[in-house]
Amino acid sequence: MTGTAxxxxxxxxxxxxxxxxVLGLMATRIxxxxxxxxxxLGARVVNGFAPYKLRPGAFTTMALIxxxxxxxxxxxxxxxxxxxxxLVAIVDELEQRGLAIRGRSAKDRRRNSLFLTPDGEKxxxxxxxxxxxxxxxxxxxxxPEEITQFFGLLERAYQIVAREDLPAS
Amino acid sequence: MTGTAxxxxxxxxxxxxxxxxVLGLMATRIxxxxxxxxxxLGARVVNGFAPYKLRPGAFTTMALIxxxxxxxxxxxxxxxxxxxxxLVAIVDELEQRGLAIRGRSAKDRRRNSLFLTPDGEKxxxxxxxxxxxxxxxxxxxxxPEEITQFFGLLERAYQIVAREDLPAS
DNA sequence: TATTGTTATACTCTATAACTATA
DNA sequence: TATAGTTATAGAGTATAACAATA
Numbered sequence: 001m002t003g004t005a006x007x008x009x010x011x012x013x014x015x016x017x018x019x020x021x022v023l024g025l026m027a028t029r030i031x032x033x034x035x036x037x038x039x040x041l042g043a044r045v046v047n048g049f050a051p052y053k054l055r056p057g058a059f060t061t062m063a064l065i066x067x068x069x070x071x072x073x074x075x076x077x078x079x080x081x082x083x084x085x086x087l088v089a090i091v092d093e094l095e096q097r098g099l100a101i102r103g104r105s106a107k108d109r110r111r112n113s114l115f116l117t118p119d120g121e122k123x124x125x126x127x128x129x130x131x132x133x134x135x136x137x138x139x140x141x142x143x144p145e146e147i148t149q150f151f152g153l154l155e156r157a158y159q160i161v162a163r164e165d166l167p168a169s
Numbered sequence: 170m171t172g173t174a175x176x177x178x179x180x181x182x183x184x185x186x187x188x189x190x191v192l193g194l195m196a197t198r199i200x201x202x203x204x205x206x207x208x209x210l211g212a213r214v215v216n217g218f219a220p221y222k223l224r225p226g227a228f229t230t231m232a233l234i235x236x237x238x239x240x241x242x243x244x245x246x247x248x249x250x251x252x253x254x255x256l257v258a259i260v261d262e263l264e265q266r267g268l269a270i271r272g273r274s275a276k277d278r279r280r281n282s283l284f285l286t287p288d289g290e291k292x293x294x295x296x297x298x299x300x301x302x303x304x305x306x307x308x309x310x311x312x313p314e315e316i317t318q319f320f321g322l323l324e325r326a327y328q329i330v331a332r333e334d335l336p337a338s
Numbered sequence: 339t340a341t342t343g344t345t346a347t348a349c350t351c352t353a354t355a356a357c358t359a360t361a
Numbered sequence: 362t363a364t365a366g367t368t369a370t371a372g373a374g375t376a377t378a379a380c381a382a383t384a
Binding site for chain 2: 373374375376377382383384
């Protein structure tokens with residue numbers, strides 16, 4: 001849009017530090033460290049899941065349905081960090097592929113009660129192994145105590161933030 | 170596309186567990202815990218940065234330029250987890266707002282040497298406080314030792330994964 | 339031949355709002 | 362009036378490939 005590259009001070013030749021990068025202030029940002037690690041791991045998972053031709057979120061959705069048979073789509077949206085509208089397409093896909101079933105709740109007929117089919121259970125477990133394998137070397141590089149610490153800190157941090165975001169504080 | 174909602178077994182009324190959700194297999198997935206926490210923190214940061222009318226990545230870019238004056242755009246892309254093409258728009262914006270300068274490297278004239286202006290330094294520090302504040306209660310909920318552990322584990326996990334993704338293993 | 343910066347493009351993901359049916 | 366599910370749409374972010382300049 002505004003390609004003015006002929007000012008005297010803009011194209012000036014300068015010399016600065018062209019060595020290895022340091023993180024500076026970003027080193028103390030939890031969100032930044034989280035994102036950097038997740039970007040790398042997420043790319044691996046996308047790669048590993050590619051053969052299954054399922055959209056992102058399908059595996060998480062299947063795993064949560066398996067752990068909570070009969071749950072509703074809003075339950076899944078909340079727990080999986082997605083919007084409820086995004087879940088429609090995911091559940092559509094799972095149903096069309098014969099991996100999940102949309103039943104109707106007997107108690108509240110607005111809600112869908114979601115279940116995995118045997119095929120869905122099987123595929124979910126297979127994808128879990130794929131996903132878990134992308135983190136294998138991290139687990140191998142950590143001691144069992146460190147793994148426990150890591151999950152504990154992640155869980156506590158999440159609870160702190162989630163609790164604050166709920167009420168009208 | 171295929172809205173067949175009249176099979177007898179699809180709309181069947183069923184009853185399942187409609188209580189609180191559990192994570193099941195997802196509880197042991199590092200990537201899932203990372204994403205859940207980051208989704209929450211990211212929303213806070215987006216919210217806090219809204220008044221500045223800068224695109225996501227602009228703050229990270231400024232902070233990394235400040236820590237590495239004279240760095241190039243590919244340096245920033247690699248360190249910030251972005252594509253180099255995404256950085257063009259960000260640096261364009263920073264330059265147009267008078268927050269950063271694109272100099273030309275004297276050693277390698279393909280490279281831009283990036284610097285923050287005094288205004289850029291000032292704004293970057295202000296935004297750092299905003300971002301840091303979104304994580305305040307996590308830090309307050311952790312002991313100093315736990316904070317150190319948390320960053321240490323995050324850093325080690327990142328190094329493990331990053332090291333594997335580089336060579337042709 | 340490889341790399342930096344750039345542009346254009348296509349694609350995906352997400353966010354929003356509106357609508358329905360139920361409560 | 363509020364909630365669950367659905368749909369449509371617009372917007373933002375990302376990835377890809379191609380190109381020019383330089384190494």
